[in-house]
Amino acid sequence: MWTLGDSPAVGLLLHDQPFDFDLKPAPRVLPDLTYVHNQHVRPIRVYRDIDARFILEDMYAKLELFNMEK
Template sequence: MEFNLSNDILAANIIMESDMKVWQIPADCVSEVICGIAELEQKVRPYGKIGRYLFEQLSEFNDSPYAHWTSGENWGLGDSCTIGVLLHDNSYYYNMQEAPRFNMDMTYVHNTGYRKIRVYHKMDARFILEDFFSKLALTYRKQKQL
């Protein structure tokens, strides 16, 4: 089941039926990009107003009743996968597969006859995270706040 698919299954099916190029990053790949709250406090919070803001927003949400999908000690940065595949386009991280169709219960229909799309089966989570942490530190090192 895909994390955002329930937002608009009809739209997802229209995209899959279209001729546009699609790179799908399934939920199992997105879930690979996680790190500890302590690591985020150490590697994000000290760097500029943006680092402090990002960490405080995460902390406030993590302590709220809406944070049912996080364990409290880790945080998923799965949306970073999109940046990761653009920065590090490894052909061995994906397969070309026939685009699926989605049922209303979010199950897949395969063998649709649709054109092939790129479907990722692996992410390099450390590369994605370390690239973000390094760029943040390089950009804001003069503004580091202790």
């Protein structure tokens, strides 16, 4: 499980190699925040491998910029 929110998008954008993903049906989120799987409404990409180096370097750069403002 990845715990850095939407940050993996940075790693996907910066990495210029083909990605290792599967197309899976998007789950539906119910009002009680539970998931209903196998809805077959639209496909989403589920990545099997992401280069964490880009993601962490982006986070460190943001922390450095935030620190420079003080």
